[in-house]
Amino acid sequence: MSVALPLLLGVPAAGAALLAAVPMSERRAKVLGVLASGATLVVVLVLTVGFDFGAASRLQDGVDVRWLPAIDVRFHLGVDGISLPLVILTALLTLLCAIYTVGSVPEAGRVRQLLALVLLLEVGVLGTFVAADLIVFFVFFEIVLIPMYFLIAAWGGPGRRPAATKFILFTLLGSALMLVGFLVIYAGAGTFDMTALAHAHGRGIGAAPQLFAFVLLLIGFGIKSPMWPLHTWLPDAHTEAPTVGSVLLAGVLLKMGTYGLVRIAVADVPDGARRAAPALGILAVVGVVYAAFACLALVRSGDLKRLIAFSSVGHMGFVLLGIATLTPVGIQGALIGNVAHGVITGLLFFLVGGMKDRFHTSEIEELGGGLLAKVPVLGGLTLFAAIASLGLPGLAGFWGEMLAMLGAWSPAAALSRPLFIVLMAVAGAGTILTAVYFLAMLRRVDFGVVTARWREAPIPDAVAADLVAWVPLTVLALSIGVWPRLVLGVSDAAVRGLLR
């Protein structure tokens, strides 16, 4: 048994407990937050260095302890090529959030509690990604909700209460259905162990229960991802959440949905997946187009945070389309799309948070134009992030969309090829619309002249703590774009093992 995974969960948990229990000055809390999340990232890096990339399809550094023998639940953890990139992303984004908090504290204050919740969130997300037992997965999946709820409800904007309630009710409904789905799988296969289930490829589970389980899991993970039409909680939650909440929500929380879909739904009930894949593909593409139109409407007069939230729905639509193809290429696209979206949208939310701190609004109309002239660094980074987000080749966002559409061009043998080619064409149109609204957004906010309202106001540009938080994401967006093997190389073997 390796100590890496217990440390991975233990370090942020200890940090969260310390922050929650011990009264301390704001300064000290910030230092502790950065130290704890930094130490977690160090553990992740050690884990990565020790990871056997030659055997990426095998679960490594496992922990396996009896927990509830009566129903065969084991405390089973491990990482493989699919989870490792997400683990790194989570640890990195949490550290960046802690660093960002050093520079800009939300209006509601109480930094100590805020950082404790962020670290608790990290424990939940990391636990979800390394869980190798369905019940352990569920427990960590649920733990994430508590800090996220409080992040929105206590540090959010004016409409935070309803937004937090909507967030928690939607995701809890999904979780409950997901749990029933797990039980259906358990009833057929007789185990909760994810490696055994993935190995069995649905053996022992009848055709009807497989479809039933897949639909339940699809709703559960679809709410989290989010998949159209189950996305309605997301724009509100994003709009109201504080900056670090938005970053973590987009950057890592949504990934839990698509990760679960690949890791559990597709792998454990493949028959059900085959039968439901056309529906998933259609919903995914509708999401892409719907999000594009919503953003086109928002770019005329709307909230920038809301616009980015809707663009998330579109990006996750591509990820879901990739999964729906049930091909290695498509799922690879989904995984790299996942990571790219986490990096780019995380960066975008940081930047909008930066604008909100300075201009005290994120309404496109009120911001006016000329961001690039007024605050060149912030404006320049916004330009970069928006371009990366619209999927310019050479930047990270491109690969996910490209591979998803490539997967749709030749979907798995059991799926209808004409349908998926139509889906590919519609998704392609979606990419054009995405480019249109992002460029329109840039034209309205970034370019042009500074409006009279802000011309005289002293608005500071990015400070050091901001840059420390933002630049790594910029670098990452560029390096994944230039060298996609950074992600694809790690997950390739694992994905092939999953689909076999």
Place this chain on the structure above:
Amino acid sequence: MRLIQSIDYAAIAPPVALGLTAVVVLVADLFLPPARRALATVISLAGSLVALGFAAWLPTQDARHTLCFPGGACSYAADHFTAFFQLLFLGALVVVLLLSLTSVAEESLPTGEFHFLLLSSVTGMLVLAASRDLLSLLVALEVVSLPAFVLVGLRRGDPRGSEAALKFFLFSVVSTGLTVYGMALVYGVTGTLQVDGIAAALAPVHAAGGAKSSLAAAAVVLVVVGFAFKVSAVPFHFWAPDTYQGAPVPVAAFLSTASKAAGFAGMLVLLLEAFRPYADVWGPVIAVLAALTMTVGNLVALRQWHIVRLLAWSTVAQAGYMLVPLGIATTAGGRGAAELHTAVQATLAYLGIYVVMNLGAFACVAAVVRHSPRAGVEDFRGLARRSPVLAVCFALFLTALAGLPPGVAGLFAKLVILRAAVHGHVAWLAVIAAANAVIGLAYYLRVAALLFDLSSDSAAAPAVSGPLVARRSRTVWAAVAVTALGTVALSVDPQLLLHAASTAAASLRHSVAP
């Protein structure tokens, strides 16, 4: 028939010890000066712990049967099933006693009577869990209920208390009447009062069909109704919210846990031992009751703004979850011994976890609420500011009741329930239960979130006025600590309880086997 029975006093030691303690407390109270009234609690606690010791010792021995009839059938069984419930009742009693010390003093309840009634009621429960014939069950059930009526109305001069007691009494009497009627019909059909004998006699009646079988089916349903009242299953739940609200908080805690568990003890003995051949009749009835109880309980709880009423409706809903596994007897496939064993194990495990977490929730309420009829949910806003430890404990109990981490014990409870339902091929009931779990989350989390609402508007709220005070009573804190530790222990190692539930369920099954 021989009129003198030999009695195995070791087997009946727990109820005897507790019954004697009840009498001692009542008499001692007459001679105690008012300043030393706390001694009554000490005596009661000591008696409960002695009974607890006996109850814990018995399952280490072979199963004992006593008060036997010629022919082998016995009225009193001290097996693992009995031990499971007796330990549950006595554990709950200890927590309730810890809770009531302050309450009895502050609300000037008559000390001796309070303890006497409480201990008598639990003595009835100890007998109820061990009874294996209809008459013993009936008498034990009445011994449980009669003191409870008085306990509810013990607050003198409070019209709410009297109303609560009267409602409780009327509902109880009617449902007991139905139970007695059902039992009489069962006796008429089978000619015996022993549960084993009834099962043996009902099997051919059910196989033969006809009018006699319909009569037996009606009798089974009538008996189920009587116990449905006791566990406050919808539509026999109307008494619960008013009664809990009108009663002193420790009494409400007692009714919602020990008393409900007693209802389940009787129900399980009757359904699974006596009425096993009629599983196809009571199975669907229980399934429908379970679905109704969960749904109504949760939906009404959503609209409650009084903390005790909210918890009262939550206990109604929780009873629904506990009934779910028994509902698997609907389908032909679900009647196998293995599935039923899993189902009973699930109900017992849920019951055990529920008693711990619900007692904890009521203990937290008792820790802050001086006078229950006025305590709104809103009064708990920002409790974390005044007492962080209490707020964390209360949140733990609420999330456990909701079935959500960090209250992992509650999640496991829900899990075994859902698993039993899915295993028994009653997926629709599992889906309803899962949907209800979501509705439940809404109101549990609303309260849990209020506790941590530290926004500025709550800072202005008066901290010590109104019905709320942060009590510094050591006994109440002890009750909170005991239940919190129990919840954490069951979260880390739920196998402890599941194993006990499994052996308890197994001993029920074996007493039916020829």
